[in-house]
Amino acid sequence: MNKLSLQSYINNLLPMPANKTMLIANQFKEYELPKNELLIKESKLCKETYFLESGFIRSYIRDNNGNEVTTNIFSAPCFVNDFLAFFKQQPANENFQTLTQCVLQKMSYELVQTNFHTHPEFREFGRIMLVTNYSALQSRMLAMIKDTAEERYLKMLKQHPEIFQNIPLKIIASYLGITDTSLSRIRKETILK
Amino acid sequence: MNKLSLQSYINNLLPMPANKTMLIANQFKEYELPKNELLIKESKLCKETYFLESGFIRSYIRDNNGNEVTTNIFSAPCFVNDFLAFFKQQPANENFQTLTQCVLQKMSYELVQTNFHTHPEFREFGRIMLVTNYSALQSRMLAMIKDTAEERYLKMLKQHPEIFQNIPLKIIASYLGITDTSLSRIRKETILK
DNA sequence: GTAATTTCTTGCCAAATGACAAGTTGTATT
């Protein structure tokens, strides 16, 4: 088994004995998905949690005009999930779709619960993930309020250049809260500067 | 001591023996604030957590044009805090300001930690509060994306009519993500329907 | 290699929203 990416990701966030990390990582099952597949579907239960080893995934919802609005873009390596829906075992609020071919590691809800019970470190890791996600959501919310689309674009370009090299701009535009037309205009202007 | 509001609030969210609730509630200290006072200041540490017994409080930030943008409106009874900043003991991201005279109950961070350690129920209560807040933030985010300002206005009017009877419309407008001018126009149109 | 599809840019126009100002109403203060 080769779960080094997952192991180092876990250990990075919460240092613990190597054998413990391996014990947990080995319980994940590798899972491949081609491009444009739905990993999680709105209003369906999330019975598994996922670690994205390679590839790109986005979450999106539909607004009242039927337009897809991208709420998040996930760039490996990271955990991917509707965390609230997963931990509460309630229907998902959003759709999650692969944007490229993806290699994932998955673990069932039951197994997560068992491991939470058996390994305090893993439970603590789960708590950290929850707070991290909460924190990310708050930052995004504040950025949407505070910053202009152009500022959010520049920040994203700096922090996640790899996304711009792999994902269509129309999806990035939707994530930034604007249309692809507007993003195109912003790009034109920022190049001039 | 009269902490019945706090006790019933706690017990409602997480049923536990009455003497336990009382034991915890009695460790909060009553705290009054007049209108328009700052309870939590951006970039300052939050050394206490608050339960709002009566009154109204808002959280706000400044956007890049220097305008105050209301991020939340709290209507008693409820807990009020920058939860992430409090639990991580990091500088607050937002300002919290009383909109009316307020009666609060407060508890210091140290005492919260002690109680988390001593009373598993209280720790569980804290976890529930975290998830509840996370959940509320996600709902708000999705609503801001999905719904028009008018729909958000109507929803809020239905769910929190008491806010409209006590808080200036310009603050509500700012919370809805529009100007007071636009809100005024929306109100005019929705009355006609 | 060619065709088909998707992505990206750009122009034009319409719609929505904000800025500003004026005027009205309501509340608080003395």
Place this chain on the structure above:
DNA sequence: AATACAACTTGTCATTTGGCAAGAAATTAC
């Protein structure tokens, strides 16, 4: 009661943004 202040509405105008469509460029499929 008179004054001052804050809240709310409304009009005008400017700016921003989106919708749509056309065309170029890039990618994918056959």
